[in-house]
């Protein structure tokens with residue numbers, strides 16, 4: 001015989017599922033672990049129920065509430081609650097919620113040209129609320145922007161963003177950002193810092209080895225079937241012992257130097273100022289550095305002062321046996337002059353990852369086996385994207401918690 005003692009007391013709170021016949025709450029069965037559910041205003045539980053879930057657009061009127069004298073909470077399952085008599089709820093001291101959970105993630109604009117996406121962008125949404133249009137309503141209140149790749153940040157861009165206080169660059173060079181205008185408007189700017197430096201330095205060395213030892217050209221020689229016909233391929237030259245002139249001894253330049261010292265090269269450098277802690281010989285101008293170098297590795301920032309820093313005079317000083325590697329920006333080199341020097345055999349060769357008018361590359365270079373061409377990808381490795389992502393997140397987190405920025409832009 002069953003007795004009352006056999007019954008397990010049910011402590012789950014009572015909840016009314018209030019719904020029009022045509023509306024069901026999705027996944028309603030998940031609720032029964034936590035709540036005792038019923039769904040009729042005519043049920044005996046109606047007089048004591050304290051909470052109601054309003055499914056979809058089911059009306060909650062004064063008449064509904066008259067059936068529920070103990071009600072203290074209406075849980076809406078939609079964002080808009082025009083079907084709930086909010087004034088009547090307020091009058092009766094009944095709280096109302098909708099399905100919008102408050103989002104405390106700071107707002108960040110991903111500013112990008114259509115052809116440039118931020119690698120690993122999906123990692124950011126854990127921390128930030130992202131949007132990507134200057135025309136969006138969020139633009140007026142956003143305080144931080146991530147500038148993807150070479151997307152320009154001009155005075156006009158900034159005019160759309162009156163609350164902006166931080167531009168987070170995703171590259172080491174920020175020649176596409178109007179830094180003076182940012183400064184004038186009190187907007188801080190960060191760069192990729194040294195997240196990419198080792199990758200870029202590796203690539204500079206790869207280009208240099210390739211040009212000197214003719215690796216890509218030899219590969220073409222084999223693939224085109226010329227080896228059996230012609231036999232020996234022209235000799236390349238040794239890297240060890242070369243005098244390397246580094247133009248811009250910042251984070252990338254220093255990594256290049258480290259690597260080339262290991263190849264038993266000698267290193268000298270040019271930068272805006274002599275670095276007191278650096279022992280490599282310093283040349284105050286690039287021309288003198290070129291006179292005393294076999295190879296120039298160009299890796300400084302592009303500014304008004306460094307535009308065409310490698311000009312006709314410098315190329316002449318580098319000479320017929322000289323080589324040039326550019327992993328900085330195309331416009332650091334006077335490209336027309338460089339093409340002339342290469343075509344006429346006035347310098348030994350070049351390894352170029354960057355060009356003045358990317359993605360357009362002077363066609364004259366295609367025929368030259370002493371030139372290695374690459375589509376601006378010195379930074380591009382998964383490791384570098386990981387590191388870049390961390391720097392971006394760290395800068396944004398520091399900014400939104402008023403801490404010092406991790407990699408404020410500093411010009412080399």
Ligand SMILES: O=CC(=O)O
Nearest residue numbers: 171172173196379
């Ligand atoms: O070009 C790439 C960079 O500036 O990081």
